Amino acid sequence: MRELAELALDVTRIKGAVYADIRIIAVKGESLIIKNGQVSHIHCSEDRGFGVRVIVDGAWGFASSDELTRNEIKRVAAQAVKIAKASALYKGRGVVLTPVVKAVTHWSTPFEIDPFTISLSEKIDLLLSIDKALRQVKEVKIARGNMEFQKKSQLFASTTGSFIEQESLSSAAGYAAIAINQDDLQIRSYPSSFGGQYMTRGYELIQELALEENASRIAEEAAALLKAPQCPTGYKDIILDSSQLALQIHESCGHPAELDRVLGTEADFAGRSFLTPDKLHSFLYGSPVINIVADSLTPGGMGTYGFDDEGVPAQRWYLVKEGLFCGYLTSRQTAPEIGLNHSQGAMRACNWNRLPLIRMNNVSLEPDQWNLEDLIADTKDGVFMETNRSWSIDQLRYNFQFGTEIGWEIKNGKKGKMLKNPTYQGITPQFWQACDAVCNDNYWVLWGVPNCGKGQPEQIIATSHGAAPARFRQVMVGVGYVK
């Protein structure tokens, strides 16, 4: 592989590139879904290819192919240069990259049990056992469980002299119970929605998730939601569980902190950001208990890596410190726009055939001091909301609306009756400024979010977000369910 990478870089140099990199990637995947007692999806996949990125005349070019031969490497490298030359007609000031230290190294995610050594039968039996437990509750009409495993090997080589081999292994599992009656449908998922928990760990993750132990409770909650009262409408204090808060962080902090969005390169598609550079180090994003950190080193994260897809080493830095907006997710090209002389390393591509973009790594809310029980006891009139069901936010990331699967009324410090269809809506900085309490690290969970979309052609990538439950004062709840 190293020889092929060197060939690509040589061709681009000869053709006039001032910078080039190549990523050669092989991915092995396994996914299965059990639905209502049947194997309804089972798929093993292998995928391999390479992408060459170049700068010629101050403009980017990129080409890729799935055919890993010397001739194809030469053709694609030359094609990338040709594309860059065409782009140079409308290049603006031209691309200038911050420096990066050459690295020749190998990095990999640790794991205990390789999921590809566990038999399919064992995985299917576990999901069938959960499926059976979910369907013990008669209102549950659809039971669905899934597992997903991926092994990715990548060689990054660039004209700076770097040769970086990285290997990552990820595992995921989860399930959902869908209860249906005459005119309503309610869902409960475990341990989270969107396929459950995703981490860069081995099969030990699946063993630790207590999947079977929670199946009956989840099925009963789905059924109970059919009879539960509607979440009221009005301003209430809300406490969000860690998985819902993970998505709140993702949408209202992670995305607006992506510097390429801020600078307008997603203006036609994924949108821009209200966190404009004039706000850096001066804008009150949240209350003093809000500390949000971007960390490519968090163990087990879906955004954990040794080096990003520009060969920049993994780092940890604050986006929000004690409520103050203080950092962006950057690339080598964008870092100078905010006065940095180096990138913090947030460039990732979903595969060999896509250009790296600025993506969230592991963007997490740091824990504070509260016990959840004390926080509920301290809340007079509120709603505790768990597990995301719907999510929407405007293209500058101000106005959001989230729905969760289940809510619980809080009255005079006590968690009371179950509420169905809980939703809440707000404006990002007002919402985070209304946060007055975050639970401690005993409640902090790193959640994998597998379905982050950005770029064209759209790149779906996984990120992670750690959070402990937190309270937000006087938030509009119960929106959406208009008659």
Next chain:
Amino acid sequence: MLNKEQARNILNKVLEYSRADETEVSLGGGTFALTRFAQNIVHQNTMERGYEVSVRTVLGKKTGRASTNRLTDKDLKRVVETALDITRHIPDDPELLPVLEPQEYRRLETPARNTVIFSPDKQLKLVGKIINLARGHGLKASGSLSHTLGSLEEYGERGIFAVANSKGLFAYYGRQLSSLSVTIEGEDSSGWARQEGLGLAELNPETLAATAIDKAIKSQNPRLIDPGEYTVILEPAAVASLVWFLVDGFNALAYYEGRSFLKDKLGQKLAGENFTMLDDAYHPLYSERPFDDEGILKKKVILFDRGVAANLVYSRKEARKHKAEPTGHGLQVPNPWGARAGNIVVMGGEETLEEMIRTTEKGLLVTRFWYNRLVDPMRVIVTGMTRDGTFLVEKGKIKYGVKNLRFNQSVLEIAKNIRALSSPIKIEGMVVPAMKVDHFNFTSTTEF
């Protein structure tokens, strides 16, 4: 891109290598070029080539699937062995059907109209026209120009797609697709336009740029208005992004599982007399393959017939179970999703967008929506935001641009409250008209 005989050759090799009782194999992929521009510069210019072979083997009542993007003989042999290995290890599926008998198809290949061989230079020339127009108005252009010879699941579709099985079935389809999306930004405003065609020659960058520039200029200094119930004039892109939420309700599997909004309502009048929606892969604005993932011929299916929920789309499996005919909308077997109506056509009317504006006493004109998500599946309540050109209309005229609004609205209620329809166009992967709709519910505003 791989032609019909090249595709057949690859699929036949897989069938030869397989020792399964039955085998089904598909091939999808092609070449895809994309130029993205933003803030009047080209920031991303890419080209990719790739294919995927997906093999399903059957042993008795067991079936499993494996895929690879490597097309050498060695890799094809290996993917067959992987599929067989999976198949051996999974439980029987008592409802598993044998692979399909050979079929007869209509219109198996649709060459692109006005075929143009793409190149980075040609793409830049088109994009350059837009950038120059924006610069001329002191505005900033962003957008993308894409061109596909075949496609790698762009918007969930496959351009070159071939399927074959051990009973002798073979079907192949290839196409070209091009699209151009333009956003023009001013200091405090933006405008957007999009066009989809069967080749670069069908795209008109100047017209699109002019539309987006006009919207950006007209929506300068946007005013905050109160949320609430409004009459809305929805441009086709806005309509497409809402109608999409009705589609899965007609999936037979969703219907019989009870998770469709149509539960117990098939045959009932759920929408207005003027709302007719069908799935029609043969509509002249589409260039879609006429068979599904198993090779079943696609049928034209009327979903809403003058407001009445009329018919479902069926995979082979669901059709067998419910004594219906498969409609050619099945997905890869096995799957938990059922069937998908992927070629939606909403019948239009005779009013133009201008006439809709002229006959509106007070309302909002919406260019497009953004980040629409389902809030309540049974009532099809959707939330989302307006984006890139929202205008107050008063006394038959566009008065001014307004700050964006969030809506929470049942799409079924929209279908009951349509007052006017334009002729349809192809946009966002659907064929839909503009619509004037009463009682549209906006629930909050935002900062811009």
